[in-house]
Amino acid sequence: MRVSIFGLGYVGAVTSGCLWKRGFEVTGVDVQQAKIDNLNHGRPLIVEPGLDPLLSEGAASGRLRATSDVDEAVANSEISLVCVGTPSQVNGALNINFVRTVVQSIAAAVRRKDRRHSLVLRSTMLPGSTRQMVNDYLQPLIDDGILDVCFYPEFLREGTAVADFENPSLVVVGTADGQTLPEAVRDLIVGEPAVTSWETAELIKYGCNAFHALKIGFANEIGRMSRRFGIDGREVMDLLCRDEVLNISRYYMKPGNPFGGSCLPKDVRALVYSARMAGESLPIMENILDSNEVHFQSLVQLVESVRLRDVAILGVSFKANTDDLRESAMVKLAQLLVQNGYRLRIYDPNLDPVKLLGSNKKAADDWMPNLSELLMPDLPAVLGSEGTVVISQKCAPIEVLMDHLTPGHTVIDVNSWPELKQTRANVIGLCW
Ligand SMILES: NC(=O)c1ccc[n+]([C@@H]2O[C@H](COP(=O)([O-])OP(=O)(O)OC[C@H]3O[C@@H](n4cnc5c(N)ncnc54)[C@H](O)[C@@H]3O)[C@@H](O)[C@H]2O)c1
Structure with missing residues (x-):
């Protein structure tokens, strides 16, 4: 065929x-x-x-x-x-x-x-x-x-x-x-396959993506509340997921990165827009992206609260194992930090600016025109001897981090990498 x-x-x-x-x-x-x-x-x-x-x-x-x-x-x-x-x-x-x-x-x-x-x-x-x-x-x-x-x-x-x-x-x-x-x-x-009408098949995709976005937003909100009460958000969500009768699958139900990528934000936006055009009110859907933005702002505040002007970001694509920069929270964070005068360096072994193509290249050009200057292949040089290190992915060898993170570093662990606690750095979890 x-x-x-x-x-x-x-x-x-x-x-x-x-x-x-x-x-x-x-x-x-x-x-x-x-x-x-x-x-x-x-x-x-x-x-x-x-x-x-x-x-x-x-x-x-x-x-x-x-x-x-x-x-x-x-x-x-x-x-x-x-x-x-x-x-x-x-x-x-x-x-x-x-x-x-x-x-x-x-x-x-x-x-x-x-x-x-x-x-x-x-x-x-x-x-x-x-x-x-x-x-x-x-x-x-x-x-x-x-x-x-x-x-x-x-x-x-x-x-x-x-x-x-x-x-x-x-x-x-x-x-x-x-x-x-x-x-x-x-x-x-x-x-x-489940065979159905064109319209049902079309809406199923939005239903799934909106639900995934909702799960992430939900886990992030529970995570933030946990941190405020001095509780470990990971543990709360982990226990919540043990109830497989009422709470369904555990996928996406982990506090961490604000969601991004080429699908969830775009598809939630389109669903909300089309509902508005149809005169239908979807209060839950309408607030998913706001929830994600508030979560992003809490990450920004955490970085600012460290009060170190040198910042390194490890992992800038929207999630691990991809070079997709579209609507990535780390890209947004990077731009904000540069605008606010932070000295920023980025490490992401999946990214080669020269190889970016199409809409992904456009995302880089629009949101990170300075990507090539900020991205460095040498991990120890990116870390330096002190500063804030925002780690959004397990994209660096832990042994190198063990060797090069010092007590002068404050690590913000965005997506839970428990081994980071064994480094000499001061480690702060985003939701724990
Ligand atoms: N990326 C994902 O994880 C994912 C997952 C599920 C569904 N989707 C959906 O699948 C679709 C594609 O997403 P993507 O991320 O692969 O998009 P993309 O932007 O990475 O790629 C789209 C490609 O289409 C090409 N193109 C544009 N006009 C064309 C034309 N006239 N003829 C031939 N090629 C043309 C572009 O040059 C580009 O290479 C979207 O609707 C997206 O919402 C994406």
Whole structure:
């Protein structure tokens, strides 16, 4: 089976590597020549554990390649997956223009090809978006029996995306009648899917992301309250999670970093915006991002309270094992500290500013134009002999920290790294 994958960002890159591994012949399509060249030469597209060998072996096999030519990609595949970005607009609304452009060009290519094709939308979109695409561009092809359309939300998490692809936490596919999965698409899906309407599949993705954001915000608020009472927030949340009957899964239920990344803030914003437009009041949802912002401000206050002008940040991407800087709390913190005259150094072994591409590069350019000056590969030099060290990820060898953290350092442990207590530094937990 041959698939074309439109958009070689985080989702498209992982999907390309994983589907190639599962035996598909994959053609990636992107508008950025650098991504096309990288894929064709088997070079990394993003930082994601386990992905690089898949891409390099795939390119070497000749069964994974990339092009900018939509006609060629559609002609040489039976299924097209759309994984282009759906960013937030300034007012929080969702921008689905990239999806529109791609869907239009795929529709034209399917018409020229004139053989049966499946279109699988994977970009996160609000309920009604797939139907809009169908009404605006696709209905004649469906009526002619040469196109079927599915909405197949992606639930992978950056940092564990390859493993998530192989073992998805949830599999839902929205189809035209809400019941029948097109045969060609069945082979593509990993796991047993719940088949539902397009709209249900679209909303499920927002429901999940809003719930994840809520869990993180909840754990962070309980964590802050704990600290105020001199209690360990980690312990409170850990005990809370032991109740698996009433309190469900423990995932995300740990106090720590304010949430960020390319999905949770954007998707909560879009959900809230669309509810407002529909005249629906969602007081819980409306306050999730405020809660996250208050949590971020508490981190800022903690850094300021240390009263040391030298600050090092270890781990600046939005979470461990990724180079994704989009809506990262540490990026925001870094900029704020620079603006307020702190002397800042950053250590993040996953980040190479020269290799950033696409929306991730844009996030870096917009929010951290000075990233290259602040980022240093030499961990001891980043730590120096004293100052505040904000550690958001376990991205540095603990032995080096043992050797180089001194009593002149105050460490702010953002995400709980208990071994830090064994260093000579004064360690303060964000919520414990
Ligand atoms: N990143 C995640 O962890 C994640 C997880 C689940 C779902 N999603 C959703 O998946 C979608 C993609 O997210 P992402 O993080 O991979 O985005 P991204 O910004 O990293 O990548 C999008 C890619 O699409 C390309 N593109 C834009 N217009 C194009 C066109 N006309 N033709 C071909 N390519 C085009 C861009 O050049 C870019 O390479 C979004 O809707 C996002 O909400 C993301």
